[in-house]
Amino acid sequence: MTILDKIIAQKRKELVELINLPLLKEVEKPVPTFKEQVASSSNMSIIAEIKRASPSKGAIDLTVDPIEQAKTYEGNGAAAISVLTDETFFNGSLNDLHAVRKAVDLPVLCKDFIIDTLQIDHARAAGATIILLIVAALDDEKLKELYDYATNLGLEVLVEVHDEVEMERALAIQPEIIGINNRNLKTFEVNLATTEKLASYITNPNTILISESGMRVRQDVERVGKVGAEAILVGETLMRSDDLNATFSEMQIPLSKGSEQHAR
Incomplete structure (x- = not known):
């Protein structure tokens, strides 16, 4: 059983409890969409993650104040x-x-393992403006059902893939945002070649490509930027950074909207 299998099994258990949990009070504060954020920037857009721990790394920062970190x-x-x-x-x-x-005036992604519309309801009520759908965790019917449900609620959806088969399945629902996760969910090894290998599948110039996992230094960001990534999702590197200002500056590389870049 892979770690993803274990997580999904746990999510199925949690769904039983979630039915009886009241929704959090919705935050009535408009924020820009992620698409608007990317369109308005000439640099690599960064989705900055608040991540206390992970199955592969264990504890990263258990004492982080999410409000201060987000600000x-x-x-x-x-x-x-x-x-x-x-x-x-x-x-x-x-x-x-x-x-x-x-606390912030930015789009907020609910990073979780979503397998049911009930989780989307709770994420939205908690303030999510973007949800994550992991293709590896869903069959085609459920992927489309959850994608349509979320977008009909006005949420943006980050559809995450890890290989060619998942990319083909993702493209079938014509998502506006695709994330290529460089981390192998079975071995948890990270390889930026995954983004390089899968980026060419995205031919719609309006689709935003995000490269996820493995962004440590500027060269990593430049590498995925060359094949069309307009945004990166960064967790551990930011959570462990002693100088966030310097880390952000290093990663916010200018994007050339030329032939290699699939410009909007």
């Missing part, structure tokens, strides 16, 4: 904030997301 990210030019809301494996919560949404 620091915003102050350094993050295009969006990602909040890990899984409790069992990542030590996060929807309360973290709720607090972050109230």
